[in-house]
Amino acid sequence: MIVKPHVDWFALSPPLALMGAAGLLLLVAVFVPRGPRRGVSAFVGFAGFTAAFVFAVVLDVKSQSGAAIVHDSIFRDRWAALAQVLVAASGAVSVLISYRERMRDEHVAEYYALLTAAGAGMAFFVQASNLMTLFLGLEWFSIALYVLTAIDIDLVGSLEAGLKYLIVGAVGSATLLFGSALVYGATGQLSFDKIAAFGHGHDAMLAVGLAMIIAGLGFKSSAAPFHMWTPDAYQGAPTPVTAFMSSATKIAALVVTYRVLAVGFPQAEYLWRYAIAVIACISLAWGNIAALAQRNVKRILAYSSVSHAGFMLIAVAAANALGGRALMYYLVPYAAMSLGSFAVVAARERELGTPVTLQNLAGFGWERPFLGVAMWVFMLGFLGFPLTGGFIGKFYVFAAAYDHGMWWLIVAGVIATMISAYYYLGIVRAMYFRDAAELQLAPAGGAPPRELLLGAGVLVCLVVTVGSFFAVQPLIDVAQSAARALPL
Amino acid sequence: MNDWLTTILICLPIAGAIVVAIAPLTAYWLGSLAALVSLVEVGFWITSASKFDFGSSSLQSAQNRSWFSDLHVSFHVGEYAFSLWLVGATVVVMAACTIYGWWAGRDRGRAYFALMLLLTGAIVGVFTAQDLLLFYAFFEAMLIPLYVLIGVWGGAERMRATITFVVYTVVGSLLMLTAIIVYGLQQGTFDLTQMGPSNSTWLFLGFVIAFAIKAPLFPFHGWLPITYRESPPEVSAILSGIISKAGLYGLLRIAIAKFPGVAHDWRVVLLVLASISLVYGSLLAFRAPDLRGVVMYSSLAQSGLIVLGLFAFNDLGIDGAVLQMVNHALISTALFLLAGMIERRTSTGQFALLGGMARSRPALATVVMTVGIISLAVPLSTSFAGEFLILAGVFQQGWAWAAIGAGAIVLAAMYMLRWISAILHQDTGPAVPDAALDLRLGELAVIVPLVVCLLGLSAWPNLISSRAVGGNHAKQSIVVEGLRR
Numbered sequence: 001m002i003v004k005p006h007v008d009w010f011a012l013s014p015p016l017a018l019m020g021a022a023g024l025l026l027l028v029a030v031f032v033p034r035g036p037r038r039g040v041s042a043f044v045g046f047a048g049f050t051a052a053f054v055f056a057v058v059l060d061v062k063s064q065s066g067a068a069i070v071h072d073s074i075f076r077d078r079w080a081a082l083a084q085v086l087v088a089a090s091g092a093v094s095v096l097i098s099y100r101e102r103m104r105d106e107h108v109a110e111y112y113a114l115l116t117a118a119g120a121g122m123a124f125f126v127q128a129s130n131l132m133t134l135f136l137g138l139e140w141f142s143i144a145l146y147v148l149t150a151i152d153i154d155l156v157g158s159l160e161a162g163l164k165y166l167i168v169g170a171v172g173s174a175t176l177l178f179g180s181a182l183v184y185g186a187t188g189q190l191s192f193d194k195i196a197a198f199g200h201g202h203d204a205m206l207a208v209g210l211a212m213i214i215a216g217l218g219f220k221s222s223a224a225p226f227h228m229w230t231p232d233a234y235q236g237a238p239t240p241v242t243a244f245m246s247s248a249t250k251i252a253a254l255v256v257t258y259r260v261l262a263v264g265f266p267q268a269e270y271l272w273r274y275a276i277a278v279i280a281c282i283s284l285a286w287g288n289i290a291a292l293a294q295r296n297v298k299r300i301l302a303y304s305s306v307s308h309a310g311f312m313l314i315a316v317a318a319a320n321a322l323g324g325r326a327l328m329y330y331l332v333p334y335a336a337m338s339l340g341s342f343a344v345v346a347a348r349e350r351e352l353g354t355p356v357t358l359q360n361l362a363g364f365g366w367e368r369p370f371l372g373v374a375m376w377v378f379m380l381g382f383l384g385f386p387l388t389g390g391f392i393g394k395f396y397v398f399a400a401a402y403d404h405g406m407w408w409l410i411v412a413g414v415i416a417t418m419i420s421a422y423y424y425l426g427i428v429r430a431m432y433f434r435d436a437a438e439l440q441l442a443p444a445g446g447a448p449p450r451e452l453l454l455g456a457g458v459l460v461c462l463v464v465t466v467g468s469f470f471a472v473q474p475l476i477d478v479a480q481s482a483a484r485a486l487p488l
Numbered sequence: 489m490n491d492w493l494t495t496i497l498i499c500l501p502i503a504g505a506i507v508v509a510i511a512p513l514t515a516y517w518l519g520s521l522a523a524l525v526s527l528v529e530v531g532f533w534i535t536s537a538s539k540f541d542f543g544s545s546s547l548q549s550a551q552n553r554s555w556f557s558d559l560h561v562s563f564h565v566g567e568y569a570f571s572l573w574l575v576g577a578t579v580v581v582m583a584a585c586t587i588y589g590w591w592a593g594r595d596r597g598r599a600y601f602a603l604m605l606l607l608t609g610a611i612v613g614v615f616t617a618q619d620l621l622l623f624y625a626f627f628e629a630m631l632i633p634l635y636v637l638i639g640v641w642g643g644a645e646r647m648r649a650t651i652t653f654v655v656y657t658v659v660g661s662l663l664m665l666t667a668i669i670v671y672g673l674q675q676g677t678f679d680l681t682q683m684g685p686s687n688s689t690w691l692f693l694g695f696v697i698a699f700a701i702k703a704p705l706f707p708f709h710g711w712l713p714i715t716y717r718e719s720p721p722e723v724s725a726i727l728s729g730i731i732s733k734a735g736l737y738g739l740l741r742i743a744i745a746k747f748p749g750v751a752h753d754w755r756v757v758l759l760v761l762a763s764i765s766l767v768y769g770s771l772l773a774f775r776a777p778d779l780r781g782v783v784m785y786s787s788l789a790q791s792g793l794i795v796l797g798l799f800a801f802n803d804l805g806i807d808g809a810v811l812q813m814v815n816h817a818l819i820s821t822a823l824f825l826l827a828g829m830i831e832r833r834t835s836t837g838q839f840a841l842l843g844g845m846a847r848s849r850p851a852l853a854t855v856v857m858t859v860g861i862i863s864l865a866v867p868l869s870t871s872f873a874g875e876f877l878i879l880a881g882v883f884q885q886g887w888a889w890a891a892i893g894a895g896a897i898v899l900a901a902m903y904m905l906r907w908i909s910a911i912l913h914q915d916t917g918p919a920v921p922d923a924a925l926d927l928r929l930g931e932l933a934v935i936v937p938l939v940v941c942l943l944g945l946s947a948w949p950n951l952i953s954s955r956a957v958g959g960n961h962a963k964q965s966i967v968v969e970g971l972r973r
Binding site: 325402 | 636647
């Protein structure tokens, strides 16, 4: 007879809240008439993410000592709870950005249902404490994202992007699964801490399994060389979906990468530390150099997200308490800048009705002062300039690397930053230094509608980006207590 | 109140920038608001100078708040005597430039004045930050408004100018960031007043290259010609008057004070680079075909001269360097603004097309003559005092350095006299319309205070030189202490 484990429902409340919202949204799709459907479904989606946010905050407060619960299948600790807070916040902002997105009325509730389901999957994924739940969570949010990427069938390239993402993503999932199987074969254990208790790193099967798990997670965090899907999927997906993917997926994937490595494979640290460091360097190099050649702003930002995966993997490679703190801190401004910059791109896209390129950003900064200044701040943040949290984030990441004696990672990061100045400032240049009149561009169809919700979303991102520069201490305290959940 | 003064000096313009950015006023009133803020800033500086105790060598008007404690980074600001003078030069120059921009009626006023005020706050921050990471934050923050000021209000080649400028400065500052992280983590704190000296050559070079790019010093001056020519005149004035001093200040406050041993070992290299900057800059200035060319290459030369003083490693040289930093800030601002005023009238800066402007323009002639004469360091002028101290100081390192410096002063006389006479004398140039007006009241209101400051310092250079670093009153000051350690 199977013994039913004790289920700590409260620990599962963030994913459950989002699942509840997703279910409700499917009912909305059927029962609410077309007129109010868009508003109602956006509201339910927003409420779902807000509820998850609140639950995650409470969970964070009440999970001072971390523990594996429900038969060692999920963790209830601050590392997971803080990641859930960030995922839920990203989701809520994504809803604000999505509201005015041009999409067919008959799909609108399903869109939000998938968005909340993806959020639920990520919230579950970051709690995973064994290889089964890890894979379950990964597939859960991935499948939702595949559909979201392809959801706008009127958008040229959306379907193509979805298909590419599906195929490459499936390879990633398969790699992860295969790696998990090898690790299970080598150790006979599923849960991370028991793998750690069993393991010694010299077992070839375990090492190969570990490598495949790192690769599988690398696909999700879009670290080079596992990033091939990123530019196409980011460019083809509806822009609010891109915003959500670039922030929430990255949060979930990186947080889990750190967790799996630190909890499951501490003996193999001498292996994965260098593997991650090498992946970080490749991401930095590839992401930044490829971004130089792009003209489409979404593609530039996609490559920039590859390079930021590199920066955050430096913190993982550092494999110390400072690194854990650095990663958690970095994710806060990064998520805000990512969401915010894609939101601005979405606004311009709706205004022009064409994909946003460096060329047709001209004069945008003067036409829309608030969005222009916000975009400016996000670009400076990505670049790691002061007055944004991006600066402190990079500083912490480099400090963590130095702390572990990996000074060459600082050199790699600094060179990458130098290269990235060209394209980040290129966007600022495109927005401010040329007049729209000079290029004879005019938004078709008169003045664009004021988008209050999108503006509110951008404002939140702006406040977080700048605020995280000033309020470093409280954020670091929270990140530190989260990182204590990991055995570092 | 006293300990808040530095913080106010930093925050007032930044707050002003935010107000200007969002206040529902017309461009004219935004300009007046910005001008008012910049004048109030000067008032606060005068207050802080009058309350400054020059007899004490400790940090004054200081404030220290923890920013994030796990890496020991804090918001620590305060003033030493030499930073007080540089802050003074900054607020005066920024006020002059802001008011000039207002008078000149820059378009897109809201953005322009907000950025000018933001820039003021950032520069004051650089000169007063006592935490290495905070220093870096301000140092980088200067670049943000400058980038846009050049890129939006600059000349036809502004795109290329911004890229060149940013590439150089970002490379320098990221080298510095690396050095800062390593140095700070080695020391266990980022607080400059608590950090001990270091012997690492690599860290020293990381800092020195960053500062040499900002200063600029040969061979790191590649960004200078296009940037100074394409910027609006008041931004060129800020770049050469103040921003370059941030680099020189960094050499003094960090490279010399925190790396005394390495700096001493590398002094010959730096003295050679400084001499090359001085002579090469002077020669280029003599051969430059336009108004701004002369002024910008003379800034290169002056940076070289000031570095000679700094790396003389004695009180004389360093006092002279601080005095000369203030002098050059005022002179170079006045010269660039004059160049801008003349370019407004003739729409060119080419010497071949200028000339004869003294006729029936007495105010212009007087001001150009006065500033020019002070800048070529005639005896009794304040720059003569500064240069004399520097040469006397560097003489102790070897007579050859002083000889090179003295030779360059002759060159300075040559290029400045050429500058003056190309504008004022000879036949009326083809680009000078008869209708070109004398200096207007608004222009005089900007330039005359600068000239008055210069004349005042000429009468009493001891005001700064005996109250900078090694003077009678502050023998124990931080820099000299670092040197003796």
